[in-house]
Amino acid sequence: MEKFEKITGIAAPMPLVNIDTDMIIPKVFLKTIKRSGLGVNLFDEMRYDRQGNEIPDFVLNKPQYREARILVAGDNFGCGSSREHAPWALADFGIKVIVSTSFADIFFNNCFKNGMLPVILPQDQVDLLMKDAEKGANARMTVDLQAQEITTSDGTVIPFEVDAFKKHCLLNGLDDIGLTLEKATAIDRFETMSAQSRPWV
Amino acid sequence: MSPKTLYDKIWDAHLVDQQDDGTCLLYIDRHLVHEVTSPQAFEGLRLSGRKVRAPEKTIAVPDHNVPTTLDRAKGIENEESRIQVEALDRNARDFGVHYYPVSDIRQGIVHIVGPEQGWTLPGMTVVCGDSHTATHGAFGALAHGIGTSEVEHVLATQTLIQKKSKNMKVEITGRLRPGVTAKDITLSVIGATGTAGGTGHVIEYCGQAIRDLSMEGRMTVCNMAIEGGARAGLIAPDETTFAYVKGRPHAPKGAQWEAAVNWWKTLKSDDGAHWDKVVTLKGEDIAPVVTWGTSPEDVLPITGTVPSPSDFKGGKVEAAQRALDYMGLTPGQKLTDIAIDTVFIGSCTNGRIEDLRAAAAILKGRKIKEGLRAMVVPGSGLVRAQAEEEGIAQIFIDAGFDWRLAGCSMCLAMNPDQLGEYERCASTSNRNFEGRQGYKGRTHLVSPAMAAAAAITGHLTDVREMMAETA
Numbered sequence: 001m002e003k004f005e006k007i008t009g010i011a012a013p014m015p016l017v018n019i020d021t022d023m024i025i026p027k028v029f030l031k032t033i034k035r036s037g038l039g040v041n042l043f044d045e046m047r048y049d050r051q052g053n054e055i056p057d058f059v060l061n062k063p064q065y066r067e068a069r070i071l072v073a074g075d076n077f078g079c080g081s082s083r084e085h086a087p088w089a090l091a092d093f094g095i096k097v098i099v100s101t102s103f104a105d106i107f108f109n110n111c112f113k114n115g116m117l118p119v120i121l122p123q124d125q126v127d128l129l130m131k132d133a134e135k136g137a138n139a140r141m142t143v144d145l146q147a148q149e150i151t152t153s154d155g156t157v158i159p160f161e162v163d164a165f166k167k168h169c170l171l172n173g174l175d176d177i178g179l180t181l182e183k184a185t186a187i188d189r190f191e192t193m194s195a196q197s198r199p200w201v
Numbered sequence: 202m203s204p205k206t207l208y209d210k211i212w213d214a215h216l217v218d219q220q221d222d223g224t225c226l227l228y229i230d231r232h233l234v235h236e237v238t239s240p241q242a243f244e245g246l247r248l249s250g251r252k253v254r255a256p257e258k259t260i261a262v263p264d265h266n267v268p269t270t271l272d273r274a275k276g277i278e279n280e281e282s283r284i285q286v287e288a289l290d291r292n293a294r295d296f297g298v299h300y301y302p303v304s305d306i307r308q309g310i311v312h313i314v315g316p317e318q319g320w321t322l323p324g325m326t327v328v329c330g331d332s333h334t335a336t337h338g339a340f341g342a343l344a345h346g347i348g349t350s351e352v353e354h355v356l357a358t359q360t361l362i363q364k365k366s367k368n369m370k371v372e373i374t375g376r377l378r379p380g381v382t383a384k385d386i387t388l389s390v391i392g393a394t395g396t397a398g399g400t401g402h403v404i405e406y407c408g409q410a411i412r413d414l415s416m417e418g419r420m421t422v423c424n425m426a427i428e429g430g431a432r433a434g435l436i437a438p439d440e441t442t443f444a445y446v447k448g449r450p451h452a453p454k455g456a457q458w459e460a461a462v463n464w465w466k467t468l469k470s471d472d473g474a475h476w477d478k479v480v481t482l483k484g485e486d487i488a489p490v491v492t493w494g495t496s497p498e499d500v501l502p503i504t505g506t507v508p509s510p511s512d513f514k515g516g517k518v519e520a521a522q523r524a525l526d527y528m529g530l531t532p533g534q535k536l537t538d539i540a541i542d543t544v545f546i547g548s549c550t551n552g553r554i555e556d557l558r559a560a561a562a563i564l565k566g567r568k569i570k571e572g573l574r575a576m577v578v579p580g581s582g583l584v585r586a587q588a589e590e591e592g593i594a595q596i597f598i599d600a601g602f603d604w605r606l607a608g609c610s611m612c613l614a615m616n617p618d619q620l621g622e623y624e625r626c627a628s629t630s631n632r633n634f635e636g637r638q639g640y641k642g643r644t645h646l647v648s649p650a651m652a653a654a655a656a657i658t659g660h661l662t663d664v665r666e667m668m669a670e671t672a
């Protein structure tokens with residue numbers, strides 16, 4: 001997995017609440033057996049009309065946000081299905097950081113597995129970042145994972161919390177499976193024990 | 202020992218390792234797999250030369266993409282869907298996991314097949330690359346959805362890296378009134394708590410109204426824990442649970458059965474256990490409900506009227522306006538005046554035999570509204586066979602329903618079963634998101650009985666009025 005350290009980029013505002021995984025990547029694009037290439041279909045039904053033409057009003061179609069790397073979003077981002085295609089599509093488009101007051105659990109976890117950082121902040125701070133994002137292409141924010149800080153375009157610094165283990169894995173680009181396999185003896189031990197206590201499993 | 206919740210107990214029984222920062226490694230007893238979220242995971246195993254650690258605990262079944270028309274033995278027309286199902290065929294064979302192919306009568310929606318075959322048992326940890334894994338919580342199993350990277354992780358290690366969630370209790374006191382079902386309970390809870398109400402929590406459903414439910418009703422309740430934001434829903438196992446499990450193909454037998462039941466009986470929350478959040482609803486207060494918007498929290502009793510965006514605050518104002526525009530509804534409109542084009546009965550929420558019985562009880566001797574499209578998709582081949590045996594299939598057919606083969610079908614419309622643009626559907630599934638059942642399609646979530654009532658009248662209908670007619 002690619003390491004995540006620090007990102008400076010344009011932030012796109014999406015104040016809508018409950019942005020669900022069907023909006024992020026509609027199911028017609030779940031038929032792939034690959035992980036890559038989903039970026040063009042990110043937010044497909046909001047982004048294109050039925051003929052495949054871009055809908056100019058949609059935030060990521062506006063010239064100033066086409067290169068966005070950060071998304072500032074309304075409450076409960078990523079609710080809905082477990083599809084990892086949602087973070088795959090965001091990452092493929094170039095979004096590495098999403099800021100909201102809350103995220104759906106599975107989506108939140110899926111981000112970390114793909115080298116992306118979801119940041120939870122209180123409402124007033126999300127509002128402040130939303131305002132900053134609305135300034136468009138001049139508003140480049142910096143997200144520094146090591147320091148756990150977001151710096152807005154005018155230099156305001158907003159600290160954020162992140163799980164220590166997840167941070168460690170992101171900073172070092174660590175692969176979960178490799179880490180877990182180092183604990184293979186503990187898993188063996190558990191299996192032996194549970195074969196005795198719960199033989200029906 | 203301090204008092205524990207049911208969730209605490211199952212968690213403790215599966216803890217393989219705990220780091221100082223609270224990150225845990227949890228053992229997984231059952232891993233269910235379907236064709237949409239697994240190809241990249243199996244590919245990952247291949248690329249790294251890894252095997253499935255416990256193929257005997259891994260169960261695969263194609264459901265999302267499979268056609269549900271009677272001629273499906275001909276194969277899948279859509280090339281991408283076909284490739285996905287073929288990939289599962291190949292992966293199941295290459296890695297040696299249990300498999301129910303499309304041609305097997307036991308094939309069906311993964312969350313219906315698991316319990317039906319006795320794979321899901323109380324006290325287990327169950328995961329699947331699918332958010333509605335929460336369904337299995339009805340057995341008192343800790344069951345939740347995972348992403349594809351986690352699917353690969355479970356395949357390779359039979360464990361999951363987890364942090365413990367908080368405990369939330371949802372109590373439904375008293376008894377349900379006639380015409381009110383498990384679906385109305387679970388939607389009403391989401392209406393009360395919002396779609397983020399359970400975020401970060403595992404919900405335990407309890408109270409008299411939950412105890413009174415059958416296993417199938419309990420599965421309906423837990424199924425939608427995810428729509429309430431919780432990763433998992435739980436119901437403590439009891440005699441109803443044991444009676445359902447006993448004798449199923451993969452349930453324990455003989456002395457093992459006795460030992461298992463003895464342990465299962467200890468699986469309940471202790472008095473004085475700590476709850477981070479408690480929500481209580483009165484069973485008597487729950488009405489048959491429908492959703493009016495594009496989020497499962499947009500729930501109202503069928504006797505209500507379409508709300509106005511000004512009834513809401515904050516970010517929800519814009520979301521409500523957007524939902525009304527999308528759904529083509531006007532504030533103040535009576536819900537029972539909303540005409541529908543299509544009825545869909547099925548899905549892992551409401552595709553079991555009791556769901557079909559409930560719908561058939563309303564449909565018996567009646568016909569669906571002329572011009573309406575109505576489809577019933579049993580949750581598994583076995584549900585379908587049983588419905589045929591009981592004569593329920595014939596009731597659906599006589600009423601004018603299309604009687605299909607098992608699969609997810611129009612619940613998410615990955616196969617050809619889809620809504621057209623602006624087509625309005627009364628659906629027993631679990632999500633009313635924009636585009637969920639087809640591009641620009643409009644979904645109203647309801648119980649099977651309510652779906653049947655709507656099929657007859659051609660508009661959203663209070664099923665209680667029809668029950669009065671029948672009685």
Ligand code: SF4
Nearest residue numbers: 333548549609612613
């Ligand atoms: S029936 Fe619907 S919700 Fe259930 S697994 Fe299939 S697609 Fe998902």
